[in-house]
Amino acid sequence: MENGKDFAAISRANQIRALPNRLLQLLVLFLVLCFVFSVVSVYMIRHYGANDVVATVMPSLQPFLEEEPFSLERWIKPPSKLLHSMSDEELFWRASLAPRINKYPFNRVPKIAFMFLTKGPLPLAPLWERFFKGHSGLYEIYVHSLPSYHADFAPTSVFYRRQVPSQVAEWGKMSICDAERRLLANALLDINNEWFVLLSESCIPLYNFSVIYHYISKSRYSFVGAFDDPGPFGRGRYDENMAPEVQISQWRKGSQWFQINRKLALFIVADTKFYPKFSEFCKPHCYVDEHYFPTMLTIRAPNLLANRSITRVDWSRGGAHPATFGSADITEQFMKRMLENYTCLYNDQPTSICYLFARKFAPSALEPLFLLRPKYLGY
Numbered sequence: 001m002e003n004g005k006d007f008a009a010i011s012r013a014n015q016i017r018a019l020p021n022r023l024l025q026l027l028v029l030f031l032v033l034c035f036v037f038s039v040v041s042v043y044m045i046r047h048y049g050a051n052d053v054v055a056t057v058m059p060s061l062q063p064f065l066e067e068e069p070f071s072l073e074r075w076i077k078p079p080s081k082l083l084h085s086m087s088d089e090e091l092f093w094r095a096s097l098a099p100r101i102n103k104y105p106f107n108r109v110p111k112i113a114f115m116f117l118t119k120g121p122l123p124l125a126p127l128w129e130r131f132f133k134g135h136s137g138l139y140e141i142y143v144h145s146l147p148s149y150h151a152d153f154a155p156t157s158v159f160y161r162r163q164v165p166s167q168v169a170e171w172g173k174m175s176i177c178d179a180e181r182r183l184l185a186n187a188l189l190d191i192n193n194e195w196f197v198l199l200s201e202s203c204i205p206l207y208n209f210s211v212i213y214h215y216i217s218k219s220r221y222s223f224v225g226a227f228d229d230p231g232p233f234g235r236g237r238y239d240e241n242m243a244p245e246v247q248i249s250q251w252r253k254g255s256q257w258f259q260i261n262r263k264l265a266l267f268i269v270a271d272t273k274f275y276p277k278f279s280e281f282c283k284p285h286c287y288v289d290e291h292y293f294p295t296m297l298t299i300r301a302p303n304l305l306a307n308r309s310i311t312r313v314d315w316s317r318g319g320a321h322p323a324t325f326g327s328a329d330i331t332e333q334f335m336k337r338m339l340e341n342y343t344c345l346y347n348d349q350p351t352s353i354c355y356l357f358a359r360k361f362a363p364s365a366l367e368p369l370f371l372l373r374p375k376y377l378g379y
């Protein structure tokens, strides 16, 4: 009996011990399932996005997760950041999208895009900061520099994070036109940019913002230097292989420092007709940046061109490069000379304000320019 009692007690004890073992197995199985499920869902979210996974798992929740319906805001809001991952081909295609209805269905305040084509730093930035002060909403800034250069403007600067994705650009080569088209394309992404000015790090504004905005916005024409030069440095650079797209009578020359409106900017960014001709036949002593845009725009929209530049360049010192002014040059006499004694046509009427910008100024010119600016430049 003693043994029988013992046996019963032992087998009951075994049963009691067997129960937690079964529980433990179930628990392990449950944990393994949990692990597998979480791995699978992480994988699916990575590959298909959270919404799809959630939608398949919980279809009834979908209405809550759908995006807001399209609003106009979505189409007219400029990109929040200038940096993007588009290639030139993708960027130009995107920038070439344009409305076919002329009237904007919202209150559009047209802006001037100031596009700086630079090597790196902007030594005259303090002058420009003064110039732009108090006019936000009427301008945007875009900077194209060598890709190796990293700008470090303070968050309070007008140049802070205004750098666009850039590539190496060489003077006189097609890569400089590519850089200018890249600047235009980036600026076109903001639908409120109506006028586009190309500048360099050695340019200064000759008037205050109000005068310049008024002058550009009220002009019937865009300011592109374009003239027919019969000599060896004009027509002499024309190559017959450019025909029939470009005839010699259409061949133009002009400084690259342009100011154009949105329509002309679209022509430039969307051009696939003239680009191959210039890139193949305007080299090596052709200086494509002096011919491509003036010629192309003369063919596309001659009636929209003033055929003169609004950026003053001084060639009086002779040589292959225009004069660069340093600190010793900047006197009161110099400032007077720079602003006076011109006549040109503005909206087909004679005017004495012919240039809105001037170049080239060395970094050392900053200090005297900054001192004389209130008296002569009005900002």
Ligand SMILES: *[C@@H]1O[C@H](CO)[C@@H](O)[C@H](O)[C@H]1NC(C)=O
Pocket (backbone or CB within 6 Å): 208, 209, 210, 211, 378
């Ligand atoms: C800008 O300059 C013009 C002409 O010099 C002047 O009449 C005008 O008051 C100036 N505007 C501002 C905002 O300083």
Ligand SMILES: *[C@@H]1O[C@H](CO)[C@@H](O)[C@H](O)[C@H]1NC(C)=O
Pocket (backbone or CB within 6 Å): 221, 298, 302, 303, 305, 306, 307
């Ligand atoms: C600019 O030149 C073109 C021809 O090259 C001409 O048709 C146009 O009228 C000129 N613009 C002005 C304002 O004279």
Ligand SMILES: *[C@@H]1O[C@H](CO)[C@@H](O)[C@H](O)[C@H]1NC(C)=O
Pocket (backbone or CB within 6 Å): 336, 337, 340, 341
């Ligand atoms: C303006 O031009 C006239 C004649 O060309 C000249 O006599 C005068 O000195 C010039 N004025 C300035 C400020 O350069």
